[in-house]
Amino acid sequence: MSNTSGALYVLSAPSGAGKTSLVKALLAQDKEVCVSVSHTTRSIRDGEQDGVDYNFVSQQDFTYIVEQQQMLEHATVFENSYGTSRKWVESSLADGKDVILEIDWQGRNQVLAIFPQAIAITILPPSQQALQLRLKGRGTDSDEIIAKRMAKAHREISHYADSHFLVINDHFDHALADLQCIFRSRRLKTPQQAHNNHQLLLELLSTGD
Template identity: 80%
Template sequence: MSNASGALYILSAPSGAGKTTLVKALLAQDNHVCVSVSHTTRSMRNGEEDGIDYNFVTQEIFTHLVDQQQMLEHATVFENSYGTSRQWVESSLAQGKDVILEIDWQGRDQVLAIFPQAIAVTILPPSQHALQKRLQGRGTDSESVIATRMAEAHSEISHYAGSHFLVINDDFTKALDDLQCIFTCRRLKTPQQALKNHQLLSELLSTGD
């Protein structure tokens, strides 16, 4: 991957930590960022659009993509398969876009094994109590489902050390600033800046002869 390419970011978080809302806000203020659209074998739901919410494919096609090593990561959840297209990610990076993958810690570890230069970020709630209140505040899940999500959250949180950065989503504005800072900091590294400002650097280093 050349210095001109974008960076691959892996964002992981327990359900209710606010990852989706943070990513949406980041996209609204940073036009150099895009989010990978996962492939899935599950049926399309009302209001969803193919290619926008997911790339909906048959199990046969999905299995073929996996066999051809065209998936950066993949998993089966409730008998449905989900995965990230390696070709799409590499194409987007080559165009200079920073790409976000919204996946769990297991997917994160799969991707880091293939793309060790990827940047992994874990987003956490400020407390278990706050997480439970957020899940209850959705008003869409029963208490038993919330209890299951809390157990899943504990598992997800326990793997935080596999990420390079931690963002605590207590105050939303600060959490968004922290997340943006991670993206901005990478772009300010010398190789990226040297490529972006090569004409300026050439001028500054000119002897004036």
Template identity: 55%
Template sequence: MTRGNLYVVSAPSGGGKTSLTRALVPLLAEQGIRAVISVSYTTRAPRPGEQDGVHYHFVTEQRFVEMIEHGDFFEHAHVFGRRYGTGRAKTEELLAEGADVILDIDWQGGRQVRALAPDAQGIFILPPSLAELERRLRGRGQDSDEVIAGRMREAQDEISHFDEYGHLVVNEVFDRALAELAAIFSRVRQGDRTPRNAVPAGLTTELLAKKGPIG
């Protein structure tokens, strides 16, 4: 059986990677490609609607540290005061079964993955503008202006690592971004690992410009 491919998919908060990757899995299945989104472990509390074992494996700080000591993580990171990690055994099992495994993680985890698996494919999803990114964050209706301002600063820090990824996709029109993602997976399955950059000239410079929140 052909071994599956490992993907690191990163984006700033509000970039849309969760919605895109969850829509991607059934789309790839229609093309005969089995893809699985890795369920990460985290020490943060569940958000409304999140289920243990579906969105994340929610564990205590003590349990997470024990897993680190036992070498149970493929990668792990401390992000915004909470820990996140990818289980090693399950990842290896899925890859051996021939499934493409999607790691929905940040740039810190991405670096660890590339150190262990240099052939992993990195995909970074960018917003079309800072204004649109803030609009999406506000649209969640969950955070105060202060929290959103902090998330915007964190987003720019995350975006600053875009050049560590081989493939870049702009999530301006959801269906178009989804099609671009599916095309990457299809090409890699066919042996074409050429980096793809679907980013308009000047966009990354604009996204990294030091600006305050729009609203």
């Protein structure tokens, strides 16, 4: 990719770590960032919009996209397929947008195998107790479901070392600032700054003759 392209960020977190809220707050403050809209074969739910929440497709169409190697990553969860369009991601990056993928550690590894330059971030809760309280606080799941989510969260957390950055969501504002710092630091790298400040550098390097 050229120096003018955006960067690909892969955010992974156990359910209840606050990833969705952090990403929403980041998007509200940073207009250079967008979130990939996944493809899925599951049925659309009340209140959802095609192309906004998900790109809803048939299983046949999904299988075709996978066979054409047009997915960066894909997985089957509870008999429904989910995946990220490689074409959309590459197009958004070429337009200079930073792209966020919200996927689990397995999807992250698939993406890094194709895009080794992608930046992997893991968001974690401050403790198991805090995570359990957050899951219970939703008031939507039974104790059995919460126990399963906790077990899945433990598996997700065990792969934290495969990411490049680790954000602990203890205090929301601090975690958001940490996340913003990761995005900003990449934009301050010399190749990106040289492109963005091309005219200024020409002027500074001018001998005045």
